[in-house]
Amino acid sequence: MVSQMAEQENITIRVIVSEGDIRKMTTKRPDTLDDLIGWLKGTLKANYSFTLQYQDPEFNNELCNLTNLSELPEKPTIKIIPMIELVPISADTESYGDTSSQTDTEILSSSSLDRSFQWPEVFDVPKFSVDVEYRLRQGNLLYLRDGTCLKVTKELKHNILEKLAETMYAFKAYPEKEDFEAVAKALVQTHPCLKESGSSSGWNGWKNSLKFKMGNYRTKMRQIGRVDVTVNGGKRGRYTANADSSHKGIKKPRKGELNFLPEYPEGKDDHNLEEARQVLVNEMMKTKPNGSLVKKEMDLTFALRRKEVVQNKPALSQMLHRWPALFTESQVCITAECLKKMYVSL
Structure with missing residues (x-):
């Protein structure tokens, strides 16, 4: 009689911890779902949050979310479903302050950054x-x-x-x-x-x-x-036998070089950036170009400029024609500062 009561107080569970870890476990019958989860956490030494699913006999043992222990059959199979908890991070308002306080050594806006490390x-x-x-x-x-x-x-x-x-x-x-x-x-x-x-x-x-x-x-x-x-696509393959070897002429950054070929700013394409480049050309034709506008448009078109340099390898005269602002004193100083930082970090 005592042994029968003990059997009634215990419950044997098949626990699917992961695809490669399935266990048969026995415990005193818990009173609540939270008690069962707490026991599993302690026994499995799981330091993460999870929910449970169980195989429901009414649906050919398909998995269903476990919300109440009364839903479990006599010898249940339950599966642990890890939960990923997202922690909100407040934005640093200082990083979005007035751009007029930023120095001329800045080269890119956050929209242009690709690899920053x-x-x-x-x-x-x-x-x-x-x-x-x-x-x-x-x-x-x-x-x-x-x-x-x-x-x-x-x-x-x-x-x-x-x-x-x-x-x-x-x-x-x-x-x-x-x-x-x-x-x-x-x-x-x-x-x-x-x-x-x-x-x-x-x-x-x-x-x-x-x-x-x-x-x-x-x-x-x-x-x-x-x-x-x-940029390195179109190499020799099954259908391009006459193309260059896949290992020949690979375009990649030099040591310490960042933003080798960044993605376009969000929402921008070739057409948008070409229009911005034309704005730059027109501005540079003025007697006194607007320095703030030039810096803003140079920042915006950085990805397009890098694409042209890496893919087309244009002559210096062509670069001067298409990007006259690149050869101004302020832009040369920005480039020099960038190179200085790059070599210091090497």
Whole structure:
């Protein structure tokens, strides 16, 4: 009789933590949904918020949101659904102040900025999705305990490489060999469970996988029209056998160079920017050009100017004809200041 009462007080649950982590768990029957979530958080050592779904027998065991424990069948299967909490950030009003207080050393408005950071001296491995972070944390604990490396599934590897490629692309569209090595090394140092037993370094395979993933990521960016990679499109391929080799004449930033090929300002296209360029030409024909207007339009047309320089490699005389304001004393000083900052940071 006592054992039967004990069985009634306990509940056995099949818990889907992630695709590769499904557990059978038994606990005292909770009184509320919050009690069940609290017990799961403590048992699984989950430091993130989540909701629960359960397989509903009335709908051929399709998943439904769990809102009340009375909805659960006798031996339920529940799935943990991580929640991403967004924290509002107040805008820094000072950064949107009166432009008249800004110095002549400014080159770009925020709308023209593309890559604002150089490759870091020490690469920080980004945070992955909640599911990936949980699996890596469990793998690291196991590695620290007995040196067992994590068995990396195809899905897990894809998610890790995709996030790393996205992070690398924010710094460089075309990373160098040492960049790939730095990222692979940092990944294994941060998550030792990812070490490769058959590699002398422990990360050489990750480096090679990153190279392929980065190529695939550039293709994805090219398909959505990112200028810094579309400029290198049209290379030799299946249907362009007579074109240049895919490794020949790659247009990419020099070391320390930012905004090599930035995207156009939001809402602007070739037609809009060409009109702005013509405004500049007309203004420069005046005896006393409006300095504020020239600076504003030069800022606005920066992306168009970079596109012309990188893609067409125009002669100096042609640049003088199309961009006369570029050779004024104020613009030369701005360029010189930019170069000074770039070389100081190297």
